[in-house]
Amino acid sequence: MEFLDAVAAGFAPPLCAACGRSCRPEAVICSRCARRLAAAEPLLGKGPPGLDRAWSSAAHEGVARDLVASLKFRRLLPVAGLIADRIHWLAPAHMLSGTIVPVPPAALRLRRRGFDPTGEIAAALAERLQAPLEPCLARRGGGRQVGRRRAERIAHPPRIQTRCAVPRSVLLVDDVLTTGATLSACAQALRAAGAIRIVAVTFARRL
Numbered sequence: 001m002e003f004l005d006a007v008a009a010g011f012a013p014p015l016c017a018a019c020g021r022s023c024r025p026e027a028v029i030c031s032r033c034a035r036r037l038a039a040a041e042p043l044l045g046k047g048p049p050g051l052d053r054a055w056s057s058a059a060h061e062g063v064a065r066d067l068v069a070s071l072k073f074r075r076l077l078p079v080a081g082l083i084a085d086r087i088h089w090l091a092p093a094h095m096l097s098g099t100i101v102p103v104p105p106a107a108l109r110l111r112r113r114g115f116d117p118t119g120e121i122a123a124a125l126a127e128r129l130q131a132p133l134e135p136c137l138a139r140r141g142g143g144r145q146v147g148r149r150r151a152e153r154i155a156h157p158p159r160i161q162t163r164c165a166v167p168r169s170v171l172l173v174d175d176v177l178t179t180g181a182t183l184s185a186c187a188q189a190l191r192a193a194g195a196i197r198i199v200a201v202t203f204a205r206r207l
């Protein structure tokens, strides 16, 4: 009956951003996916070279992987808020200080998609932490990572440059930590420009 009312009123019932089943109004994901995501273990480690620490809220599998895809490819923006909430609630407090710097998108991909998923997550996280947001990094030229093999990605890291003054204490934000080549390249550019402390948080980590 509720479903028919919704259809009659011209509103599609809300669908889970991860599995596509119907879910509570105003919820981004269904309760089943929420339980699965809640059970996923965060990962903390030294991280790729150049970083002081790296923390990821979950392995890149199951619901976490589906959410990354729905933000990236279906542009479901509320997912960025859900991802920021999970980072905000679960990351150790000592990780969540400093100025938030998003890992920059490849220019071509940004043009094609018209939005930057990592930038959306970083902005949502800055809002929750009431932390400053400083998109001070940019990619130079090619260095496309998606579709490259792991060994190629490590051998050809993206070229990152700073485009304005960098903060001394940086909280780098990315959606997925894969080989770490991109985070390392960001850390290198930041250190060269004077950053002292660099930690990274990502929503997911490919194991």
Ligand SMILES: [Zn+2]
Pocket (backbone or CB within 6 Å): 016, 017, 018, 019, 020, 021, 029, 030, 031, 032, 033, 034
């Ligand atoms: Zn679901």
